[in-house]
Amino acid sequence: MTKQGLVVVPAEDVVVAAAGGRHLSFPPPRTAGDSWRKLAAQQIDLGAAVMGSWLDSMKASSPRHRLMAPAVAAAVVGGDAEHDEWMEKHPSALDRFEAVAAAAKGKRIIVFLDYDGTLSPIVEDPDRAVMTDEMRDAVRGVAARFPTAIVSGRCRDKVFSFVRLAELYYAGSHGMDIQGPITKVTAEAEAEEESVLCQPAREFLPMIGEAYAALVAKVGDIPGAKVENNKFCLSVHFRCVDEKRWGAVAEQVREVLRDYPRLRLTQGRKVLEIRPTIKWDKGQALEFLLGALGFSGEDGAGQDGGAFPIYIGDDRTDEDAFRVLRARAQGAGILVSRFPKDTCASFSLRDPAEVKEFLRKLVTCSST
Numbered sequence: 371m372t373k374q375g376l377v378v379v380p381a382e383d384v385v386v387a388a389a390g391g392r393h394l395s396f397p398p399p400r401t402a403g404d405s406w407r408k409l410a411a412q413q414i415d416l417g418a419a420v421m422g423s424w425l426d427s428m429k430a431s432s433p434r435h436r437l438m439a440p441a442v443a444a445a446v447v448g449g450d451a452e453h454d455e456w457m458e459k460h461p462s463a464l465d466r467f468e469a470v471a472a473a474a475k476g477k478r479i480i481v482f483l484d485y486d487g488t489l490s491p492i493v494e495d496p497d498r499a500v501m502t503d504e505m506r507d508a509v510r511g512v513a514a515r516f517p518t519a520i521v522s523g524r525c526r527d528k529v530f531s532f533v534r535l536a537e538l539y540y541a542g543s544h545g546m547d548i549q550g551p552i553t554k555v556t557a558e559a560e561a562e563e564e565s566v567l568c569q570p571a572r573e574f575l576p577m578i579g580e581a582y583a584a585l586v587a588k589v590g591d592i593p594g595a596k597v598e599n600n601k602f603c604l605s606v607h608f609r610c611v612d613e614k615r616w617g618a619v620a621e622q623v624r625e626v627l628r629d630y631p632r633l634r635l636t637q638g639r640k641v642l643e644i645r646p647t648i649k650w651d652k653g654q655a656l657e658f659l660l661g662a663l664g665f666s667g668e669d670g671a672g673q674d675g676g677a678f679p680i681y682i683g684d685d686r687t688d689e690d691a692f693r694v695l696r697a698r699a700q701g702a703g704i705l706v707s708r709f710p711k712d713t714c715a716s717f718s719l720r721d722p723a724e725v726k727e728f729l730r731k732l733v734t735c736s737s738t
């Protein structure tokens with residue numbers, strides 16, 4: 371069950387997402403030798419093919435489309451065989467809690483939590499994605515025992531306004547804006563400045579501000595579309611847009627990106643995300659925070675008996691962090707999903723309610 375501290379299901383059952391197969395980021399991940407000019411050429415030259423891929427990708431992220439797959443499978447074979455098979459490969463972290471706790475024994479547990487879809491449900495209006503007081507209590511309890519970080523695509527200030535726990539680490543903008551716990555008076559600007567640990571995309575701030583204004587101008591007329599400025603990245607939410615207009619959303623975003631070849635597009639759950647073309651993602655943020663906590667190095671060596679990072683997330687962008695855990699052969703990656711998905715996570719939880727239960731069990735386990 372364990373290999374150098376990594377909790378995995380048996381090797382023959384492990385499903386690792388194909389790096390290029392169904393990873394739906396556009397343009398493709400930057401490779402050695404690619405310049406931003408080359409990436410720009412790719413975006414423009416691909417034209418209609420890119421548009422078709424975007425639309426397929428946007429539909430694939432739609433809960434309504436995902437809901438249809440199990441229903442169809444059940445109708446054909448009399449049961450949800452696909453789901454059962456997937457659960458064997460990615461068992462419930464609650465059902466396997468004892469195995470996780472055993473693997474973590476003697477190691478320093480460090481908890482990483484995505485926000486949307488993990489601590490809060492996905493809702494129509496992203497500004498209303500609040501977490502419950504019960505969830506906040508669960509996170510507070512975990513943070514009192516283990517270093518705990520929120521890793522989100524959102525602006526750090528926005529996610530802090532939802533979570534409101536000063537004792538946490540916050541990695542906003544997909545990890546491009548990392549802040550440590552605020553131990554002084556939180557309202558003091560100086561204290562906040564001192565607690566900023568890492569901002570690798572600071573030079574992109576003016577460009578992102580410009581692109582935000584351009585996106586608001588281009589997408590603002592499409593009913594239901596919402597552009598969110600996450601400081602070091604931008605989000606175009608289409609969860610409230612009529613599906614017939616998704617193509618228009620993608621086209622307008624592509625128009626804006628023509629002028630900003632140093633920005634790239636990725637996709638989350640019913641959201642298009644525009645980020646700097648630097649190699650920095652949630653996986654990099656995870657590595658940075660582990661290093662900041664004294665657990666750098668691939669073997670996980672560091673203080674105490676080594677680190678046992680637990681990363682919980684629901685989105686494609688969380689796969690970068692799951693991959694880091696697999697590469698380090700450390701800890702446990704947990705995908706939040708009711709439906710089968712390609713993932714590098716070892717375990718699954720169905721929804722934020724199960725995440726809360728898992729966090730509570732972590733607290734109980736550490737107290738006994």
Ligand SMILES: [Mg+2]
Binds near residue numbers: 484485486487488684
């Ligand atoms: Mg999420």
